[in-house]
Amino acid sequence: MATKYKLTYFDFKARGELTRLMFALGGQKFEDYRFPREDWPKEKSKTPFGWIPVLTFNGKSYCDSMGIAKFVAREFGNGGETSLQMLEIDQVTGIVVDTLAALSKLLFAEESKKAEVHKQSYEETFPKYLQALEKILTENGTGFFVGKKITVADVAVFDSISERIEDSLLSKYPKIKANLKTVAANDRIKAYIATRKQTQNMPTYRYRYFNARGLGEVSRLLFAIAGKDYEDVRFTSETWPAEKPNTPLGQVPVLEIDGKPFSQSSAISRYLARTFGYYGKDDMQALEVDQVLGIGQDVMTDLIKSVYEKDESRKAECAKANKEVKFPVYMGMFEKLLKNNKETGFFVGESITLADLYVFDLYEKIKSMVTLDDYPLFKKCIDHVGSNEKIKAWVEKRPVTEN
Known part of the structure; x- marks a missing residue:
């Protein structure tokens, strides 16, 4: 039976092109399986470790772009003789x-x-x-x-x-x-x-937001966990008036993809999660992610209301209501969803998704108003995200900000 080779990668050159060149140099035909970046979420689950390129050789799959290229080179006499x-x-x-x-x-x-x-x-x-x-x-x-x-x-x-x-x-x-x-x-x-097919390079990302976590940090967490490069542009409230005219809707965050700008924090984080493979494996799991985000946005609405209330007596009332009434209800909802997911410590499936990253960031904003020990599954989720090597590295190196 003839040896079978299949290379799986985006429809870009980038990290997949060296292996394609080595197949060409070796005069070896292979299955050059390419897909658009929009299909990455459904393709990711098919890979051994959740990254590409992948070489499938005689039915078994292998990762690491340089390792793959060297293997192909050795197979056809271009990988060194000794x-x-x-x-x-x-x-x-x-x-x-x-x-x-x-x-x-x-x-x-x-x-x-x-x-x-x-x-x-x-x-x-x-x-x-x-x-x-x-x-x-x-x-x-x-x-x-x-x-x-x-x-x-x-x-x-x-x-x-x-x-x-x-x-x-x-x-x-x-x-x-x-x-x-x-x-x-x-x-x-x-x-x-x-x-060879003419393709674009990997997309370039430029992310613009205040030098704060605020509404911008969830997307930064997605870039971190996906290991994707991007330009992290930060500015202050003093320089915001000069930045504002350069935004599509007069608000931030703004994500620029190959120079084209997009607004709305939720839309941006959802796009990145889909593109990087953190929005669930199918439509049902995506719905489960959205369910968590909906609760989280309700929490944020109540939090923002109390933070920006100008009347001090009303501000105190809002804060009290959040801590004693509203937030316990929301935390109970989170705990129930985590329990329904077989107590894995993840909101959806058995690995980190946008839902977990959103809640991880949300907890940083409300931790002074909730007692984590009262919600053991929620705590397990926070620990899962916080102990992820890429998230941990990002948290340790990111700029220290007030919020």
């Missing part, structure tokens, strides 16, 4: 990974810092990596990074920098430039590039 050559390949691809991280940092730098990051990238960071690659090519002396023929090391460099680093810098490294031309001139690589 253990030492494989080490040399790993050395080059390690530099590639660092370069991509630096490119991502530049791409998603805050607008106010972009010029500074660009200067540092092109004067310090990129030259450091390019000098290392130039040195490797010089020492090998064949025009290739490893041995005497094209390997995954050459293709990885080609895929990562040929269209990303400005030629004004690349031109200072003649051996790299020559290597890039050699890869581009390879018959199989050339044929693939000439016929």
